Amino acid sequence: MTEITFRQALQRGLREALDADPNVFLMGEDIGKYDGAYAVTQGLLEKYGPDRVRDTPISEAAFVGAGVGAAVAGLRPVVELMSMSFSLVASDQIVNMAAKIRYMSGGQLKVPMVLRAPTGGGVQLAATHSQSFENWYASVPGLKVVTPSTPYDALGLLRSSIEDDNPVVFAENALLYATKGDVPDEEYRVPIGVADVKRTGTDITLVGWAHGIVTLMAAAEKLAETGVSAEVVDLRSLRPLDMETVTESVEKTGRALVLDENWRTAGFGAEVAAEIGYRSSDYLDGPVARVSGTDTPSPYSRPLEQLGIPQVPWVIDEIEKTYGI
Amino acid sequence: MYLIRQFEEACGEMYTRGQVRGFLHLYIGEEAIAVGAISQLLPHDYIVTHYRDHGHALARGLDPNRAMAELFGRIDGLSKGKGGSMHLFDAEKGFIGGHAIVGGQFPLAAGLALSHQYRKSDGVCVVFFGDGSTNQGTYHEVMNLAAVWKLPILFFLENNLYGMGSRFDRVRGGGEDFYPGAATYGIDQTAVVDGMDVMAVQEATKLALESIRSGNGPAFIEAKTFRFQGHSMADPVKYRDRSETEVWEARDPLKTFPRDLLDQGLFTEAELEEIRCGVDAEVAAAVKFAEDSPFPPDEELFTDIYA
Numbered sequence: 001m002t003e004i005t006f007r008q009a010l011q012r013g014l015r016e017a018l019d020a021d022p023n024v025f026l027m028g029e030d031i032g033k034y035d036g037a038y039a040v041t042q043g044l045l046e047k048y049g050p051d052r053v054r055d056t057p058i059s060e061a062a063f064v065g066a067g068v069g070a071a072v073a074g075l076r077p078v079v080e081l082m083s084m085s086f087s088l089v090a091s092d093q094i095v096n097m098a099a100k101i102r103y104m105s106g107g108q109l110k111v112p113m114v115l116r117a118p119t120g121g122g123v124q125l126a127a128t129h130s131q132s133f134e135n136w137y138a139s140v141p142g143l144k145v146v147t148p149s150t151p152y153d154a155l156g157l158l159r160s161s162i163e164d165d166n167p168v169v170f171a172e173n174a175l176l177y178a179t180k181g182d183v184p185d186e187e188y189r190v191p192i193g194v195a196d197v198k199r200t201g202t203d204i205t206l207v208g209w210a211h212g213i214v215t216l217m218a219a220a221e222k223l224a225e226t227g228v229s230a231e232v233v234d235l236r237s238l239r240p241l242d243m244e245t246v247t248e249s250v251e252k253t254g255r256a257l258v259l260d261e262n263w264r265t266a267g268f269g270a271e272v273a274a275e276i277g278y279r280s281s282d283y284l285d286g287p288v289a290r291v292s293g294t295d296t297p298s299p300y301s302r303p304l305e306q307l308g309i310p311q312v313p314w315v316i317d318e319i320e321k322t323y324g325i
Numbered sequence: 326m327y328l329i330r331q332f333e334e335a336c337g338e339m340y341t342r343g344q345v346r347g348f349l350h351l352y353i354g355e356e357a358i359a360v361g362a363i364s365q366l367l368p369h370d371y372i373v374t375h376y377r378d379h380g381h382a383l384a385r386g387l388d389p390n391r392a393m394a395e396l397f398g399r400i401d402g403l404s405k406g407k408g409g410s411m412h413l414f415d416a417e418k419g420f421i422g423g424h425a426i427v428g429g430q431f432p433l434a435a436g437l438a439l440s441h442q443y444r445k446s447d448g449v450c451v452v453f454f455g456d457g458s459t460n461q462g463t464y465h466e467v468m469n470l471a472a473v474w475k476l477p478i479l480f481f482l483e484n485n486l487y488g489m490g491s492r493f494d495r496v497r498g499g500g501e502d503f504y505p506g507a508a509t510y511g512i513d514q515t516a517v518v519d520g521m522d523v524m525a526v527q528e529a530t531k532l533a534l535e536s537i538r539s540g541n542g543p544a545f546i547e548a549k550t551f552r553f554q555g556h557s558m559a560d561p562v563k564y565r566d567r568s569e570t571e572v573w574e575a576r577d578p579l580k581t582f583p584r585d586l587l588d589q590g591l592f593t594e595a596e597l598e599e600i601r602c603g604v605d606a607e608v609a610a611a612v613k614f615a616e617d618s619p620f621p622p623d624e625e626l627f628t629d630i631y632a
Contacts, residue, residue: 025443051443057473062432062466069436069450072421073371075443077436096426097433105414105422106404107629141630165632 001182009151009183010040010116010172013158014078016187018048021076024162027054027063028080028116037082038118038177064090064115068098068167071113076162084119084171085131098167099142111167114158118174120211120261122309127297130305132261134171135268138238144168144192145238149213151181153236156190164192173211193240197249201231204255204319207246207272209235212259212310219315228325238268243275250280255323257289261310264292289322291315326356326523327601329380330579331608332389336379336396336410339612340558345396348425349410352380354553357578358483359384359453361526362546365534366451371419371437373430374453376411377552378423381453387415389607390614399618406621407629427488428461430454435467438478438543447538451479457488459503460496465510468543472511475542479533480507482547483520489556490564507545514541520548521576553577 004012017024030037032045032055045053056063060081067079081087087094098111121130138145144166148154154172161168198213199220206216213234220230231249235242250256256276260269273288294308319325333353339345352359359380363372366385374381382392387403395402396410403413411425421437424430434452441448458464459482471478482503486493499506504515514536518529526548533544551573555562586592 054474057466057469059466059470061463062435062470065429065432065463065467066436066439066470069373069421069433069438070440070443071436072433073437073440075440092426092429093432096429097424101422101433102632103629104404104408104412105416105629106402106407108404108414108416109421110632112632144631 002185003180003182004151005177006151006154006179006181007038007040007177009155010158011042011044013155014041014044017078017159017162018044018052023074024076024078025052025054026078026080027056027067029056029058029082031055031080036080038174041080060086060090061093065093065097067113067115068093068101068111071111071167072101072109076112078114078116078162081115081117083129084117084133085129087115087117087133094137094143094167094169095140099140103142110165112165114161114168114170116170116172119171120173120175121298121305122175124300124302124305126300130298132171134169134238135260135262137169138268142167143239145171146192146236147171147210147238148236149176149210149234151179152183153190153196153234155183156188157192157236159187160189160192163189168192171210175211176214179214190236192237193242194236195242195245196234196236197231197245198234199230199232201229201253203229203253203325204231204257204323205246205249205253206230206232206257206259206315207235207276208232208259209238212261215310215312215315216259219312222312222316223319228319235272241272243279246272246276247279250276251283254283254285255325256280256284257291257315257319257322259310259315260290260292262293263295264290265295267292286322289318291318326360326579326582328389328604328607329356329359329383331604332383332393332611333379335393335608335612337558339396344616345410346398347409348376349396349558350377350556351554352377352552354573354577355483355485355520355550356380357523357582358481358520358526358548358550361523362451362481362530364527365530367448369419369446369448371421371434371448371450372453373421373434373437373450374423375427375430375455375458376423376425377455378411378413382413382415382420382423385415385418385420387413387418387420389611393611393615394618397615397618398620399615400621400625401614401618405625407625428454428458428463431463431467434478435470435476438471438476439474441477442474449477449479449534449537451481453481453483455488456482456484456486456493456503457491468507468510468512471543475540477537478543479530479537480512480543480545482545483550484547485550485552487552487556487565490560492565502547504545504547512543512545514544515546517547517549520550521573521578521581523578523582
């Protein structure tokens with residue numbers, strides 16, 4: 001095992017995939033000569049050359065759709081968007097092309113493509129650069145949506161995503177890039193669609209994904225100080241959604257809280273909370289607790305921005321309010 | 326051309342009978358383009374087109390039976406009835422749709438062309454589009470991308486003058502010719518051609534493909550044409566004068582081309598009649614095939630979402 005950052009894990013995943021399969025290539029804005037806006041692709045142009053590490057014009061619809069076309073033709077493009085917020089410019093290509101072409105062709109075609117993008121807020125980029133549209137894409141049949149929270153998962157899920165025969169939206173919370181964790185020295189995969197129990201506990205199940213897991217792990221530490229044993233379930237992918245692992249945990253602990261760092265209304269956390277209620281109401285000591293980001297655009301000013309992002313005390317308070325523990 | 330015309334006449338009839346539903350956009354009047362252009366393609370070339378796609382599909386040799394069954398929404402359709410008229414696909418023939426979001430097909434075509442370049446193949450992707458789509462951002466984005474990457478892509482504009490009910494001059498500031506604009510993106514291989522003349526389309530396409538296959542990057546052809554009927558079956562055509570249609574109908578390639586063949590002594594009337602009879606039987610058989618094919622079983626709702 002070696003301790004590396006989330007960013008290094010992604011880069012290693014890209015290198016391994018490029019080495020393993022000549023059909024894999026990367027494209028995106030400034031991923032080559034500039035080394036990538038978040039430096040995930042640093043040094044890759046030099047090693048793999050301009051055919052396999054392609055800088056694109058600032059034309060999200062064009063190069064995301066070109067990724068779909070290349071994938072339909074049997075290549076395995078890994079397309080990088082500089083921000084998940086920019087995916088809206090290409091959303092027609094994602095929703096109407098990548099996600100539909102297999103179905104509308106009656107299964108004749110497939111789209112083995114990965115769309116990587118930094119996502120989330122918290123770094124004062126203001127309202128248009130701090131959004132998490134992976135939540136939206138999670139409602140689209142035909143897409144897979146992957147949301148790793150650790151370097152281990154990032155590397156293993158990226159390898160699985162690139163080898164998957166379907167379009168995968170791979171959401172990289174930008175707050176995670178510098179976080180560290182152990183990864184095996186040998187190659188490995190993490191399967192898409194399998195949630196992971198990041199901490200075991202007996203009193204309450206805390207469900208989240210991506211950067212939300214950082215908050216939930218800290219909340220679980222805090223709860224332990226008062227004698228509450230929290231289990232943390234990391235969804236790892238929003239679509240497919242592994243409700244079996246969530247359900248098993250909830251029915252063991254009898255309490256559940258869902259953390260969604262993004263907008264509350266019609267957010268993905270609402271879907272998870274509703275499913276828990278639907279499946280496990282007989283096992284629950286009370287309603288499913290919810291913590292989410294505020295239903296506001298993200299302001300630039302740091303104190304204001306932080307007011308809108310779920311913090312550990314929000315989780316603690318919500319649990320106390322809902323379950324009295 | 327005659328097959329496309331008769332196939333579509335049958336589509337229209339089946340629509341009025343309620344056998345074909347949804348949106349149905351007929352290509353009648355524009356057949357010379359699909360036939361002239363696609364006749365010049367190689368088997369490993371790709372074709373991407375818009376929702377008025379029956380002509381391109383048949384010109385590429387897609388099975389009329391399975392195409393008609395698709396329009397009927399039946400299991401033996403090209404896409405098992407899941408795509409319909411606007412979304413015809415045949416992967417084996419490199420026919421990558423039928424796309425119904427106007428301009429959505431440009432990026433897809435760029436990627437298909439990129440795959441040929443990546444594999445160092447001499448293959449080309451032809452993307453057909455109408456004048457209406459040229460006001461979408463993807464048109465401009467992909468022309469630039471294709472030029473900067475020298476992609477083997479043929480942009481084929483079927484300028485039928487109307488985007489649904491809007492004549493080009495009501496929605497475009499750039500004048501009646503579109504092809505000169507391609508040069509501003511660095512696409513120098515451009516041509517304008519009479520879209521009612523199948524031989525002219527063929528010749529222009531041949532030259533464009535030669536240029537692309539020799540590594541010069543993308544090419545652009547604008548064909549001037551006209552759809553004789555409405556935008557779709559739902560269109561009462563209130564926005565244009567009947568006299569405008571009549572001018573173009575006089576140049577119907579289904580009238581002029583057979584006449585040319587007879588004048589040049591290449592075919593006799595009897596030979597043409599034999600061809601027509603054969604096609605009429607083929608179209609009747611396609612309708613019969615579609616009628617006899619069952620609707621998809623319920624489980625098909627849930628299949629083909631993921632590979």
